[in-house]
Amino acid sequence: MEEFKYLIPEESIDAIMDNVATLRTIENDLRQVFVKNGYLEVLMPSFEYVDLYNDMDIGIEEEKMFQYINYEGKRVALRTDFTVPLARLYSSKKEQGEKRYCYFGKVYRKEKRHKGRSSEFFQAGVELLGKAGYEGDIECLQVIQETLSSLQLKDIKIEMSSAKFYHRLLKLVDDESFVDILKKRDLSAIKKLIEKKQIQSPLKDLLIQLPRCFGDIDILKKMIAIIQDEELKAALKELENLYNHLNNKDVFSFDLAMTPSMKYYTGIMIKGYSPYSAETIINGGRYDRLMNHFHKDVPAIGFSYDLSHILNALEKEGESHD
Amino acid sequence: MIKIAITKGRIEKQVCQLLQSRGYDMDPIIHKDRELLIETNDGLSMIFGKANDVLTFLEHGIVDIGFVGQDTLDESDFHDYYDMLDLNIGKCYFAVAAYPEYKTKEFHRRKRIASKYTKVAKEYFNSKQEDVEIIKLEGSVELGPVVGLSDAIVDIVETGSTLKANGLEVIEKISDISTKMIVNKVSLKFKKDEIFKMIDRLNGEE
Numbered sequence: 001m002e003e004f005k006y007l008i009p010e011e012s013i014d015a016i017m018d019n020v021a022t023l024r025t026i027e028n029d030l031r032q033v034f035v036k037n038g039y040l041e042v043l044m045p046s047f048e049y050v051d052l053y054n055d056m057d058i059g060i061e062e063e064k065m066f067q068y069i070n071y072e073g074k075r076v077a078l079r080t081d082f083t084v085p086l087a088r089l090y091s092s093k094k095e096q097g098e099k100r101y102c103y104f105g106k107v108y109r110k111e112k113r114h115k116g117r118s119s120e121f122f123q124a125g126v127e128l129l130g131k132a133g134y135e136g137d138i139e140c141l142q143v144i145q146e147t148l149s150s151l152q153l154k155d156i157k158i159e160m161s162s163a164k165f166y167h168r169l170l171k172l173v174d175d176e177s178f179v180d181i182l183k184k185r186d187l188s189a190i191k192k193l194i195e196k197k198q199i200q201s202p203l204k205d206l207l208i209q210l211p212r213c214f215g216d217i218d219i220l221k222k223m224i225a226i227i228q229d230e231e232l233k234a235a236l237k238e239l240e241n242l243y244n245h246l247n248n249k250d251v252f253s254f255d256l257a258m259t260p261s262m263k264y265y266t267g268i269m270i271k272g273y274s275p276y277s278a279e280t281i282i283n284g285g286r287y288d289r290l291m292n293h294f295h296k297d298v299p300a301i302g303f304s305y306d307l308s309h310i311l312n313a314l315e316k317e318g319e320s321h322d
Numbered sequence: 323m324i325k326i327a328i329t330k331g332r333i334e335k336q337v338c339q340l341l342q343s344r345g346y347d348m349d350p351i352i353h354k355d356r357e358l359l360i361e362t363n364d365g366l367s368m369i370f371g372k373a374n375d376v377l378t379f380l381e382h383g384i385v386d387i388g389f390v391g392q393d394t395l396d397e398s399d400f401h402d403y404y405d406m407l408d409l410n411i412g413k414c415y416f417a418v419a420a421y422p423e424y425k426t427k428e429f430h431r432r433k434r435i436a437s438k439y440t441k442v443a444k445e446y447f448n449s450k451q452e453d454v455e456i457i458k459l460e461g462s463v464e465l466g467p468v469v470g471l472s473d474a475i476v477d478i479v480e481t482g483s484t485l486k487a488n489g490l491e492v493i494e495k496i497s498d499i500s501t502k503m504i505v506n507k508v509s510l511k512f513k514k515d516e517i518f519k520m521i522d523r524l525n526g527e528e
Contacts, residue, residue: 184403185404279508
């Protein structure tokens with residue numbers, strides 16, 4: 001066993017040495033913006049019941065959790081995300097009305113071996129509970145906008161979409177396979193589906209265009225003009241209205257083919273990209289029904305920053321300028 | 323500049339022919355020697371690798387586009403990419419194959435299934451609610467039944483001639499396979515026009 005003195009398990013991330021200062025600077029800058037906007041920093045526990053995650057059926061695969069059986073015979077997992085435990089916190093503290101939480105810490109998700117991925121990530125983020133609709137959405141977007149310079153990355157893109165649009169679309173298409181087809185933007189499969197289900201225009205035209213329906217405000221305006229279904233149109237108009245109230249418009253764009261990365265999204269969905277990261281660096285959305293699991297009717301919205309991906313992107317961006 | 327990874331071998335040949343027929347200059351590829359990275363005159367940077375590695379390169383954002391068989395996608399645990407185009411080449415299918423008596427034979431134990439594609443095999447038998455034992459073989463999977471290691475195999479069938487030559491036959495078809503164009507999710511956001519231009523050309527819509 002002599003060699004174990006020198007090794008770390010494959011799940012670990014390497015000790016961060018060179019980038020600690022950068023990571024802490026980013027965290028501090030984010031914290032300042034969050035606190036200034038009234039968000040209370042919460043230090044969350046590292047252990048949660050597996051059943052908390054499972055009962056919510058939010059799409060975190062069980063095999064990705066680090067689990068053990070505790071003295072009660074119950075399964076306990078290392079924290080795999082912050083949103084669910086914060087929803088639990090809100091509920092268990094019998095909170096009411098608006099609450100603003102922010103957090104910094106690691107989440108743990110098992111990754112496949114030998115894929116160049118580690119199983120622990122630094123995250124930061126906010127959750128805004130109890131503030132519905134437009135007011136909550138615009139507040140969150142404005143916070144994101146304020147934090148962008150803290151991330152130190154150039155060429156960040158923030159994409160917005162709407163889970164209302166997505167769910168309405170699923171209803172209109174009414175085919176089980178469509179979820180995966182859209183997730184994969186499978187142009188060939190869309191054509192086959194249209195034939196199979198004899199889908200007619202205008203839905204047919206929309207489906208054919210959908211995989212390339214992303215880009216700046218012009219795409220959104222164009223689609224609002226073309227789409228006839230009232231619910232779809234309304235969902236897009238909500239996005240347009242939000243956009244009109246943002247200052248730093250250049251970084252914002254739209255992706256109508258976006259699929260919810262978490263099952264519980266009900267309204268606006270947000271994703272942030274850097275050309276130097278193969279994965280999204282910001283993720284979030286409105287989740288008005290999550291609190292129903294706690295028998296409460298509380299609207300909520302939140303988003304998180306994947307600081308590990310951001311650090312990697314910063315490093316790559318630096319190299320590309322050398 | 324779009325970066326592309328292509329599965330070496332048959333897929334490489336077929337994809338390069340297709341690209342050439344759609345007006346891409348493939349001369350640097352056709353006349354390549356042993357280089358693993360080649361830039362074409364159309365501003366494509368191409369690397370050639372094993373099927374699973376094409377996926378790994380795409381996962382890490384090393385390449386924007388990958389050309390790879392559906393069989394590789396089905397067997398992989400990584401799914402976070404766009405699977406945008408079925409090129410309708412390299413067509414074949416996954417199937418269960420065995421000696422003809424497999425169909426009527428009664429088993430009083432778990433069946434043993436040999437396959438290179440253990441995930442595909444497992445999912446197929448799960449969907450049939452059949453509990454089987456899966457044994458991984460790396461190649462010439464037909465040997466499984468021939469040498470008596472397994473009762474059946476799950477493998478790719480193209481013409482079926484290898485099966486036939488060994489007295490085996492297709493028991494049931496599982497799913498279709500063809501060559502796919504997959505795209506890194508972030509690349510699509512930052513190189514939209516270039517990537518869709520290629521898609522449209524491959525689709526014959528330009």
